[in-house]
Amino acid sequence: MNKTMLLPVLMRPAPTPATPATRVVATVPPLYEPALVRQLFNYMALTYRWHAILVAGLTGWWRRQLVARLPLAPGQRVVDLMTGTGELWSRLLPRLGPTGRVRAVDFSSSMLHAAARRRTALPAGQQVSLHHADACCSGLASGSADVVVSAFGLKTLAPAAYPALAAEIVRLLVPGGTVALLELTVPASGWRRLVCLHYMQALNCLLQQIGGPLTIHAHLLSYARRFATLDEVAAACRAAGLINVRVEQLTGGIASVLLAEQPAR
Numbered sequence: 001m002n003k004t005m006l007l008p009v010l011m012r013p014a015p016t017p018a019t020p021a022t023r024v025v026a027t028v029p030p031l032y033e034p035a036l037v038r039q040l041f042n043y044m045a046l047t048y049r050w051h052a053i054l055v056a057g058l059t060g061w062w063r064r065q066l067v068a069r070l071p072l073a074p075g076q077r078v079v080d081l082m083t084g085t086g087e088l089w090s091r092l093l094p095r096l097g098p099t100g101r102v103r104a105v106d107f108s109s110s111m112l113h114a115a116a117r118r119r120t121a122l123p124a125g126q127q128v129s130l131h132h133a134d135a136c137c138s139g140l141a142s143g144s145a146d147v148v149v150s151a152f153g154l155k156t157l158a159p160a161a162y163p164a165l166a167a168e169i170v171r172l173l174v175p176g177g178t179v180a181l182l183e184l185t186v187p188a189s190g191w192r193r194l195v196c197l198h199y200m201q202a203l204n205c206l207l208q209q210i211g212g213p214l215t216i217h218a219h220l221l222s223y224a225r226r227f228a229t230l231d232e233v234a235a236a237c238r239a240a241g242l243i244n245v246r247v248e249q250l251t252g253g254i255a256s257v258l259l260a261e262q263p264a265r
Protein backbone atom coordinates (compact mmCIF):
# COMPACT_ATOMS: atom_id res chain seq x y z
CA MET A 1 0.00 0.00 0.00
CA ASN A 2 1.52 3.36 -0.97
CA LYS A 3 1.13 6.74 0.66
CA THR A 4 -1.60 7.94 -1.73
CA MET A 5 -3.72 4.91 -0.77
CA LEU A 6 -3.01 5.36 2.93
CA LEU A 7 -4.09 8.96 3.28
CA PRO A 8 -7.74 8.77 2.06
CA VAL A 9 -8.43 5.83 4.39
CA LEU A 10 -7.09 7.71 7.38
CA MET A 11 -9.18 10.77 6.55
CA ARG A 12 -12.51 8.89 6.75
CA PRO A 13 -14.85 9.82 9.62
CA ALA A 14 -14.91 7.63 12.71
CA PRO A 15 -16.97 4.47 12.18
CA THR A 16 -20.14 4.00 14.23
CA PRO A 17 -19.15 1.95 17.30
CA ALA A 18 -20.21 -1.67 16.86
CA THR A 19 -21.88 -3.60 19.65
CA PRO A 20 -19.78 -6.47 21.03
CA ALA A 21 -22.03 -8.92 19.16
CA THR A 22 -21.56 -7.27 15.77
CA ARG A 23 -17.82 -6.88 16.33
CA VAL A 24 -17.34 -10.61 16.38
CA VAL A 25 -18.53 -10.97 12.80
CA ALA A 26 -17.58 -7.55 11.44
CA THR A 27 -14.62 -7.25 9.12
CA VAL A 28 -11.78 -5.05 10.37
CA PRO A 29 -12.55 -1.41 9.41
CA PRO A 30 -9.95 -0.21 6.85
CA LEU A 31 -8.51 2.26 9.35
CA TYR A 32 -7.39 -0.61 11.58
CA GLU A 33 -6.17 -3.03 8.92
CA PRO A 34 -2.83 -4.28 10.21
CA ALA A 35 -1.17 -3.70 6.80
CA LEU A 36 -2.27 -0.07 6.82
CA VAL A 37 -1.17 0.50 10.42
CA ARG A 38 2.19 -1.15 9.76
CA GLN A 39 2.67 1.06 6.71
CA LEU A 40 1.79 4.17 8.73
CA PHE A 41 4.48 3.36 11.28
CA ASN A 42 6.98 2.42 8.60
CA TYR A 43 6.57 5.98 7.24
CA MET A 44 6.74 7.45 10.73
CA ALA A 45 9.82 5.65 12.00
CA LEU A 46 12.43 8.24 11.02
CA THR A 47 10.58 11.11 12.65
CA TYR A 48 8.93 9.26 15.55
CA ARG A 49 11.25 10.80 18.15
CA TRP A 50 9.85 14.21 17.15
CA HIS A 51 6.57 13.12 18.64
CA ALA A 52 7.75 13.84 22.19
CA ILE A 53 8.49 17.44 21.16
CA LEU A 54 5.15 17.78 19.36
CA VAL A 55 3.28 16.87 22.54
CA ALA A 56 5.51 19.01 24.77
CA GLY A 57 7.18 16.07 26.52
CA LEU A 58 3.91 14.77 27.98
CA THR A 59 4.34 11.28 26.52
CA GLY A 60 7.67 10.92 28.34
CA TRP A 61 6.06 11.88 31.63
CA TRP A 62 3.23 9.38 31.08
CA ARG A 63 5.72 6.60 30.28
CA ARG A 64 7.46 7.41 33.58
CA GLN A 65 4.11 7.10 35.35
CA LEU A 66 3.57 3.71 33.74
CA VAL A 67 6.95 2.34 34.82
CA ALA A 68 6.60 3.84 38.32
CA ARG A 69 3.49 1.67 38.85
CA LEU A 70 5.28 -1.60 38.03
CA PRO A 71 6.57 -3.93 40.77
CA LEU A 72 9.89 -4.40 38.92
CA ALA A 73 12.83 -6.20 40.50
CA PRO A 74 16.38 -7.02 39.36
CA GLY A 75 16.58 -10.06 37.09
CA GLN A 76 12.99 -9.86 35.86
CA ARG A 77 11.92 -10.48 32.28
CA VAL A 78 9.77 -7.80 30.65
CA VAL A 79 7.94 -8.04 27.32
CA ASP A 80 7.37 -4.64 25.70
CA LEU A 81 4.55 -5.07 23.17
CA MET A 82 4.30 -2.50 20.33
CA THR A 83 7.68 -1.21 21.42
CA GLY A 84 8.10 1.36 18.64
CA THR A 85 11.69 2.60 18.74
CA GLY A 86 12.08 1.45 22.36
CA GLU A 87 10.81 4.54 24.15
CA LEU A 88 10.21 2.61 27.40
CA TRP A 89 13.58 0.89 27.71
CA SER A 90 15.63 3.63 29.36
CA ARG A 91 13.05 3.64 32.17
CA LEU A 92 12.74 -0.13 32.46
CA LEU A 93 16.37 -1.23 32.31
CA PRO A 94 17.69 0.59 35.42
CA ARG A 95 15.03 -1.24 37.46
CA LEU A 96 15.99 -4.66 36.07
CA GLY A 97 19.67 -4.73 37.07
CA PRO A 98 22.37 -6.40 34.98
CA THR A 99 20.52 -9.72 34.63
CA GLY A 100 17.07 -8.44 33.69
CA ARG A 101 15.79 -8.77 30.12
CA VAL A 102 13.49 -6.78 27.85
CA ARG A 103 11.99 -8.52 24.83
CA ALA A 104 10.61 -5.90 22.48
CA VAL A 105 7.89 -6.78 19.96
CA ASP A 106 6.76 -4.70 16.99
CA PHE A 107 5.39 -5.46 13.53
CA SER A 108 6.93 -2.46 11.75
CA SER A 109 10.36 -3.26 10.36
CA SER A 110 11.26 0.45 10.12
CA MET A 111 10.38 1.06 13.78
CA LEU A 112 12.48 -1.97 14.71
CA HIS A 113 15.44 -0.60 12.71
CA ALA A 114 15.20 2.62 14.67
CA ALA A 115 14.87 0.52 17.86
CA ALA A 116 18.06 -1.34 16.95
CA ARG A 117 19.90 2.00 16.68
CA ARG A 118 18.59 3.03 20.11
CA ARG A 119 19.67 -0.32 21.56
CA THR A 120 23.23 0.19 20.31
CA ALA A 121 23.38 3.57 22.05
CA LEU A 122 22.11 2.27 25.42
CA PRO A 123 24.66 1.11 28.05
CA ALA A 124 22.48 -1.92 28.89
CA GLY A 125 21.34 -2.39 25.28
CA GLN A 126 22.57 -6.00 25.14
CA GLN A 127 19.79 -6.87 27.61
CA VAL A 128 17.18 -6.05 24.96
CA SER A 129 16.13 -8.42 22.18
CA LEU A 130 14.00 -7.37 19.22
CA HIS A 131 11.15 -9.46 17.81
CA HIS A 132 9.39 -8.72 14.54
CA ALA A 133 5.87 -9.97 15.26
CA ASP A 134 2.26 -9.02 15.83
CA ALA A 135 1.54 -8.12 19.46
CA CYS A 136 -1.46 -10.47 19.46
CA CYS A 137 0.66 -13.51 18.54
CA SER A 138 4.23 -12.67 19.48
CA GLY A 139 5.66 -16.17 19.16
CA LEU A 140 7.51 -15.70 22.48
CA ALA A 141 7.47 -18.60 24.94
CA SER A 142 4.44 -19.06 27.21
CA GLY A 143 4.95 -18.05 30.84
CA SER A 144 8.17 -16.22 30.02
CA ALA A 145 7.34 -12.69 31.25
CA ASP A 146 7.23 -11.36 34.80
CA VAL A 147 5.84 -8.12 33.41
CA VAL A 148 4.17 -7.16 30.11
CA VAL A 149 4.06 -3.49 29.15
CA SER A 150 2.77 -1.53 26.20
CA ALA A 151 2.68 2.21 25.59
CA PHE A 152 0.64 4.07 22.98
CA GLY A 153 0.01 1.08 20.70
CA LEU A 154 -3.64 0.38 21.53
CA LYS A 155 -5.28 3.20 19.60
CA THR A 156 -4.37 1.72 16.22
CA LEU A 157 -5.48 -1.78 17.19
CA ALA A 158 -8.93 -2.90 15.99
CA PRO A 159 -11.27 -3.33 18.97
CA ALA A 160 -12.03 -6.79 17.59
CA ALA A 161 -8.41 -7.66 18.35
CA TYR A 162 -8.57 -6.77 22.09
CA PRO A 163 -9.52 -10.34 23.13
CA ALA A 164 -6.56 -11.73 21.16
CA LEU A 165 -4.21 -9.19 22.75
CA ALA A 166 -5.52 -10.00 26.23
CA ALA A 167 -5.16 -13.73 25.57
CA GLU A 168 -1.57 -13.18 24.42
CA ILE A 169 -0.78 -11.22 27.60
CA VAL A 170 -2.24 -14.03 29.72
CA ARG A 171 -0.19 -16.59 27.76
CA LEU A 172 3.06 -14.64 28.23
CA LEU A 173 2.75 -13.82 31.94
CA VAL A 174 4.02 -16.04 34.74
CA PRO A 175 1.54 -16.71 37.59
CA GLY A 176 1.35 -13.50 39.65
CA GLY A 177 2.85 -11.44 36.78
CA THR A 178 1.76 -7.87 36.05
CA VAL A 179 0.62 -6.08 32.92
CA ALA A 180 0.50 -2.30 32.38
CA LEU A 181 -0.91 -0.67 29.27
CA LEU A 182 -0.74 3.06 28.56
CA GLU A 183 -2.68 5.04 25.97
CA LEU A 184 -3.92 8.51 25.17
CA THR A 185 -7.62 8.68 26.02
CA VAL A 186 -9.44 11.66 24.59
CA PRO A 187 -12.41 12.13 26.97
CA ALA A 188 -15.71 11.20 25.26
CA SER A 189 -17.42 14.47 26.25
CA GLY A 190 -17.09 17.68 28.25
CA TRP A 191 -14.59 20.51 28.22
CA ARG A 192 -11.58 18.19 28.36
CA ARG A 193 -12.64 16.65 25.06
CA LEU A 194 -12.98 20.13 23.54
CA VAL A 195 -9.53 21.14 24.79
CA CYS A 196 -8.00 17.90 23.44
CA LEU A 197 -9.69 18.22 20.06
CA HIS A 198 -8.68 21.87 19.69
CA TYR A 199 -5.13 21.02 20.64
CA MET A 200 -5.08 18.20 18.08
CA GLN A 201 -6.53 20.48 15.41
CA ALA A 202 -3.86 23.09 16.12
CA LEU A 203 -1.17 20.41 16.01
CA ASN A 204 -2.62 19.11 12.76
CA CYS A 205 -2.41 22.60 11.19
CA LEU A 206 1.15 22.97 12.42
CA LEU A 207 2.13 19.61 10.93
CA GLN A 208 0.56 20.53 7.58
CA GLN A 209 2.51 23.82 7.61
CA ILE A 210 5.77 22.09 8.42
CA GLY A 211 5.08 19.55 5.68
CA GLY A 212 7.61 16.90 4.73
CA PRO A 213 7.75 13.57 6.58
CA LEU A 214 6.26 15.10 9.74
CA THR A 215 2.88 15.43 7.97
CA ILE A 216 2.36 11.71 8.44
CA HIS A 217 2.11 12.27 12.22
CA ALA A 218 -1.20 14.03 11.69
CA HIS A 219 -2.70 10.62 10.96
CA LEU A 220 -1.99 9.36 14.46
CA LEU A 221 -4.34 12.09 15.63
CA SER A 222 -7.15 10.46 13.60
CA TYR A 223 -6.76 7.36 15.75
CA ALA A 224 -6.33 9.25 19.02
CA ARG A 225 -9.59 11.16 18.37
CA ARG A 226 -11.46 7.84 18.28
CA PHE A 227 -9.92 6.38 21.45
CA ALA A 228 -11.80 7.58 24.54
CA THR A 229 -11.25 4.99 27.28
CA LEU A 230 -9.47 1.78 28.17
CA ASP A 231 -12.78 0.23 29.31
CA GLU A 232 -13.11 -2.20 26.40
CA VAL A 233 -9.49 -3.30 26.77
CA ALA A 234 -10.12 -3.76 30.51
CA ALA A 235 -13.20 -5.90 29.75
CA ALA A 236 -11.14 -8.06 27.38
CA CYS A 237 -8.46 -8.47 30.08
CA ARG A 238 -11.05 -9.58 32.65
CA ALA A 239 -12.64 -11.97 30.17
CA ALA A 240 -9.21 -13.47 29.45
CA GLY A 241 -8.72 -14.23 33.16
CA LEU A 242 -6.59 -11.33 34.45
CA ILE A 243 -7.46 -10.10 37.95
CA ASN A 244 -7.36 -6.75 39.78
CA VAL A 245 -7.95 -5.02 36.46
CA ARG A 246 -8.10 -1.28 37.08
CA VAL A 247 -7.73 1.85 34.97
CA GLU A 248 -6.07 4.97 36.34
CA GLN A 249 -6.48 8.32 34.66
CA LEU A 250 -3.48 10.59 34.15
CA THR A 251 -3.48 14.35 33.53
CA GLY A 252 -7.23 14.81 33.92
CA GLY A 253 -8.01 11.71 31.88
CA ILE A 254 -6.23 12.58 28.64
CA ALA A 255 -4.08 9.51 29.16
CA SER A 256 -4.88 6.32 31.07
CA VAL A 257 -2.98 3.36 32.37
CA LEU A 258 -4.48 -0.10 32.77
CA LEU A 259 -2.95 -2.37 35.40
CA ALA A 260 -3.80 -6.03 36.00
CA GLU A 261 -2.34 -9.25 37.32
CA GLN A 262 -2.18 -12.86 36.30
CA PRO A 263 -3.65 -14.99 39.09
CA ALA A 264 -1.00 -16.74 41.20
CA ARG A 265 -1.58 -20.48 40.78
Ligand SMILES: C[S@@+](CC[C@H](N)C(=O)[O-])C[C@H]1O[C@@H](n2cnc3c(N)ncnc32)[C@H](O)[C@@H]1O
Binds near residue numbers: 085
Ligand atom coordinates in the same frame (compact mmCIF):
# COMPACT_ATOMS: atom_id res chain seq x y z
C1 LIG B 1 2.52 4.93 18.68
S1 LIG B 1 3.80 3.73 18.57
C2 LIG B 1 4.25 3.52 20.24
C3 LIG B 1 5.69 3.19 20.39
C4 LIG B 1 6.24 3.15 21.82
N1 LIG B 1 5.70 2.04 22.58
C5 LIG B 1 6.07 4.44 22.58
O1 LIG B 1 5.96 4.39 23.82
O2 LIG B 1 6.08 5.52 21.97
C6 LIG B 1 2.91 2.25 18.27
C7 LIG B 1 3.80 1.10 17.83
O3 LIG B 1 3.03 -0.10 17.88
C8 LIG B 1 3.31 -0.88 16.74
N2 LIG B 1 2.13 -1.72 16.51
C9 LIG B 1 0.86 -1.32 16.30
N3 LIG B 1 0.05 -2.37 16.19
C10 LIG B 1 0.84 -3.48 16.35
C11 LIG B 1 0.58 -4.86 16.35
N4 LIG B 1 -0.65 -5.35 16.16
N5 LIG B 1 1.61 -5.71 16.56
C12 LIG B 1 2.87 -5.23 16.74
N6 LIG B 1 3.18 -3.93 16.74
C13 LIG B 1 2.16 -3.06 16.55
C14 LIG B 1 3.61 0.12 15.63
O4 LIG B 1 4.38 -0.45 14.61
C15 LIG B 1 4.34 1.21 16.41
O5 LIG B 1 5.71 0.98 16.39
